[in-house]
Amino acid sequence: MVFNSLEFFIFLPTVFFLYWFVFKKHLKAQNILILVASYLFYGLWDWRFLSLILLSTLIDYVVALKIHATSAPNMRKRWLWVSVFFNLGLLGFFKYYNFFVDSWVDMVSLFGYEIKSTWTLRVILPVGISFYTFQTMSYSFDVYYKKLKPTSDFLSFAAFVSFFPQLVAGPIERASHLLSQILEKRRFSYDQAADGIKLILWGLFKKVVIADGLAPIVDDIFTNYSQHTASTLILGVTLFSFQVYGDFSGYSDIAIGTSKLFGIELMSNFKFPNFSRNVAEYWQRWHVSLSTWFRHYLYIPLGGSKGSKLLSVRNICIVFLVSGFWHGANWTFIFWGGFHALAFIPVFLMGRNTIYKDSVVGEHTVFPTLTEVGQVVLTFSIVTFSRIFFRSETLTDAFGYINRIFSNFSYETYQHPMGYRMIDYYLLVILFVIYEYSIRKDERSPFKFRYKAVRFVIYTLIILLMLLFYDSGVDRSFIYFQF
Numbered sequence: 001m002v003f004n005s006l007e008f009f010i011f012l013p014t015v016f017f018l019y020w021f022v023f024k025k026h027l028k029a030q031n032i033l034i035l036v037a038s039y040l041f042y043g044l045w046d047w048r049f050l051s052l053i054l055l056s057t058l059i060d061y062v063v064a065l066k067i068h069a070t071s072a073p074n075m076r077k078r079w080l081w082v083s084v085f086f087n088l089g090l091l092g093f094f095k096y097y098n099f100f101v102d103s104w105v106d107m108v109s110l111f112g113y114e115i116k117s118t119w120t121l122r123v124i125l126p127v128g129i130s131f132y133t134f135q136t137m138s139y140s141f142d143v144y145y146k147k148l149k150p151t152s153d154f155l156s157f158a159a160f161v162s163f164f165p166q167l168v169a170g171p172i173e174r175a176s177h178l179l180s181q182i183l184e185k186r187r188f189s190y191d192q193a194a195d196g197i198k199l200i201l202w203g204l205f206k207k208v209v210i211a212d213g214l215a216p217i218v219d220d221i222f223t224n225y226s227q228h229t230a231s232t233l234i235l236g237v238t239l240f241s242f243q244v245y246g247d248f249s250g251y252s253d254i255a256i257g258t259s260k261l262f263g264i265e266l267m268s269n270f271k272f273p274n275f276s277r278n279v280a281e282y283w284q285r286w287h288v289s290l291s292t293w294f295r296h297y298l299y300i301p302l303g304g305s306k307g308s309k310l311l312s313v314r315n316i317c318i319v320f321l322v323s324g325f326w327h328g329a330n331w332t333f334i335f336w337g338g339f340h341a342l343a344f345i346p347v348f349l350m351g352r353n354t355i356y357k358d359s360v361v362g363e364h365t366v367f368p369t370l371t372e373v374g375q376v377v378l379t380f381s382i383v384t385f386s387r388i389f390f391r392s393e394t395l396t397d398a399f400g401y402i403n404r405i406f407s408n409f410s411y412e413t414y415q416h417p418m419g420y421r422m423i424d425y426y427l428l429v430i431l432f433v434i435y436e437y438s439i440r441k442d443e444r445s446p447f448k449f450r451y452k453a454v455r456f457v458i459y460t461l462i463i464l465l466m467l468l469f470y471d472s473g474v475d476r477s478f479i480y481f482q483f
């Protein structure tokens with residue numbers, strides 16, 4: 001089941017009604033409902049993989065209790081490794097097994113040995129496995145580092161692991177934030193629920209109109225890149241930047257909004273990254289929950305920035321390469337991660353990696369300064385260029401795409417095979433950027449305008465656009481489902 005499906009718009013009100021009108025006075029019953037609804041939500045995709053979620057839940061539930069029950073450092077570490085080996089083993093088998101086998105076969109072939117890749121398996125990638133394994137592991141890490149006491153309430157812990165709004169594509173929540181809310185009595189808040197509905201509406205707009213609207217154009221350009229000139233290829237990867245942003249941030253907005261309907265707050269996962277002034281700020285605003293996870297559980301344990309500059313650079317490279325590999329079992333993602341490491345390191349060495357941490361572009365003015373405009377355009381260009389690797393099927397395609405840009409630098413007027421009026425999409429993206437700039441100071445309030453009439457016009461326009469762009473006959477699953 002996906003958020004942008006008609007099934008979800010039957011499922012959500014049903015669960016909401018049971019949650020607040022049938023089980024309102026019973027916290028345990030509410031948590032059981034969340035668990036059942038979450039397993040149903042996931043099981044409608046493929047019920048067989050519910051066993052993996054249950055196994056991951058059981059392992060980390062037991063591991064955390066065992067770690068907490070002993071003070072012996074060696075035993076605590078052994079139990080932690082049980083969690084790490086199990087979750088990474090699960091992730092490694094389903095996501096990376098064929099990648100490693102094929103890479104090994106390719107490497108051996110370089111020495112003149114031809115081996116057929118007979119060891120590869122027809123392994124289906126379980127949706128959301130990269131997200132819920134990281135979420136359960138973070139729980140064991142936090143208990144190990146004594147930042148959190150484990151719960152003995154298995155049902156509530158299982159609800160935390162499988163919480164359906166963020167189960168398959170995040171945000172990746174820490175137990176100290178999400179589990180603590182599941183363990184506490186919730187009260188219905190009209191304002192919180194209203195804010196949730198607004199975020200759901202905004203997220204659906206970004207997914208259905210922006211992401212799905214641009215998808216056919218992007219698909220056509222990347223599929224047929226060898227037939228286009230530089231202008232069209234630049235257009236294709238630029239539109240892909242907006243597509244992937246609308247798709248993933250749209251999912252996060254719907255997840256956060258849906259959680260609000262149940263009295264639960266999730267962390268912000270996107271903070272208008274397209275207005276970042278350098279690559280470091282971009283990673284403070286893009287997929288925040290993953291960036292935070294890697295900072296707490298990989299970068300800092302490696303030594304963070306406490307050692308020499310050389311060691312810090314090493315740690316940065318490791319984090320970005322692992323981040324790339326987390327995104328997919330393909331060399332294109334590793335190159336994408338390495339590219340971001342190379343773009344991040346100069347910012348770090350100049351000591352400018354945290355200067356924009358608590359500010360937004362145009363902080364105290366209506367319009368950004370020319371310097372800020374230049375910084376935003378440069379950062380967006382760097383990030384967008386890296387997405388050639390992110391979007392391409394193979395490294396050959398990625399380098400072919402790049403080579404085509406620089407070897408055939410000419411202009412053509414792009415025409416989509418289906419006859420799309422491109423001017424409509426250009427205007428859509430421009431208006432979207434302008435609108436996001438106007439709300440850039442609060443990612444959780446997309447419709448925070450003083451006059452009701454203005455809000456009413458915006459709501460109406462957004463709903464009309466979604467009805468216009470929605471196509472139930474086309475499978476437009478969220479991009480990050482594949483990760």
